Amino acid sequence: MKKYEKIIEAFLLICATVATLSVFLITFFIFKEGLPILKEYGIIHFVFGKTWSPTNGSYGAFPMIMGSISVTLGALIIGVPMGISCAVFLAEIAPKSIVKIFKPAIELLAGIPSVVYGFFGLAILVPLIRMHILPIIQKFNGEAYTSGYSILAGAMILAVMILPTIVNISENAIRSVPIEYKQGSLALGATQFETIIKVILPAAKSGIITSVVLGMGRAVGETMAVILVTGNMPKVPGSVLDSVSTLTGTIAMEMGYATPTHQKALFATGVILFVFIMLLNVSATWTMKRLGGE
């Protein structure tokens, strides 16, 4: 009987290591495929090379890195103030009945497949930017032009997609601020808004930062929504109305027809993305722990 139990325990342990083993396998295979070209081409050359033209055999990932960074920054600029405001609203201002409707709605927002967001962006945002936002910008700058497929469109769609992450984690952080802090501030004569800005938000800092970093990870890693609205032009962008291609988008678009060397270059792009995401995730965990994850 004892032996039988031991075998089961060993079997369960093996199952429990599957997830960890696959992380190792994923890391190993992505690097194995991607590193040779990084070495051959030179990491600096690959990362800062400005032309991505697989047909001519030149692989410079800089335009895509800039593309990913610009779309992500745009999404954060739009999404973070919205997300934190929503979190404050849910945790501090809204009555329970509204929270009860609001929270499932946000959850639903998180559950919608990314390709649906992309399709919505393609059908609504891209024409909107081309037909309504462009004329406004042209009044100030006559030379401005856009097809609608742009950083702006990508940033707007990504902003909506990272909202659930930011709202949920920030809201939890705000709710876990001890009530005494709030009472103390109010007793000193501060108004509700002053209390929120000067006491509650600073106290919930670590959770809020974590939520932003995780949202950033989601934005950088997002593929399908971005691919449909950014236009996929491997060119260093000059303005928010330019088309860009991102690291993720390039991999997804070109993998299907890539020649062997081209494929290796896409894996190298994957290596850059992977390293970047891992750094973000580790720093999110670190902020959570370091800045007092009470």
Next chain:
Amino acid sequence: MAVNTKVYIENWMRGKGKKKINIKEKMALTWIYLVAVLTILALLSIVGYVLLNGVKHINLDFFMQEPKSMGRKGGIFSIIVGTIYLTLVSIAIATPIGVASAIYLTEYAKENKLVKVIRFGTETLAGIPSIIFGLFGFVFFVIFLKLRWSILSGGLTLALMILPTLIRATEEAIKTVPQSYREGSFALGATKWQTIVKVVLPSSTSGILTGLILGIGRAVGETAAVMLTAGSSLGVPKSIFDPARTMSVHLYLLASEGLSKEKTFATASVLIIFVLCINFIANMIANKYIKNTKAIS
């Protein structure tokens, strides 16, 4: 004194405080309200817009017919078959592993180095973006293991993607089973494994089910990884070694190639309705489950 504070706080919560609220305060609060309303509007407009344009094109023929001329005409029959096939395969692979991992982590693991590594690995797996899973699935399952573009390759890749969700949900469910249940079972002479199979798991079914349903939602919604591992062929798959096209991949190809507006909207609507159902069922099970655990304790 304490009572006064409480009354004051309560009044303040209702916005009936004695203090005059100045303009800046009002503006700030209005801003927060506005943003909140805007968020809900964004959600409603995305879901509403797609459904309004898509639902009218959904009918029985749309479900029962094969796609014709690359999806411009006809329905999505083979795509539904492919989606169901792929989802079932991924769930069939991920569920036993996920549940077993969760059992090990909650019932057996002591806090040593190995367990820490396992926890860290599981967390890391959850943070890997889908396109990386796609690349890995392509080079490992499709090429290295020679499974080609097939439902099996796609299913294995998806299984890895939903594994962290499943483990977490099952762990949470098992943790809520009261210790007294286990003690009762041990007292009756049951072994640890008997206790787990006959007592712990049955009392945490609904939690495991919720995790499973969320996993299904993720599997159905996933696009990038599936495209790189299961292919995008339009035929009805006959076995798990055949390639298949899922609903999300179909939606992507329709949208990016601008093949047919109405079919695109209809496919997107089917996806959204599916996700709505998934969310609804998951919430229902979770609520029932919370009630049950409350009744116990």
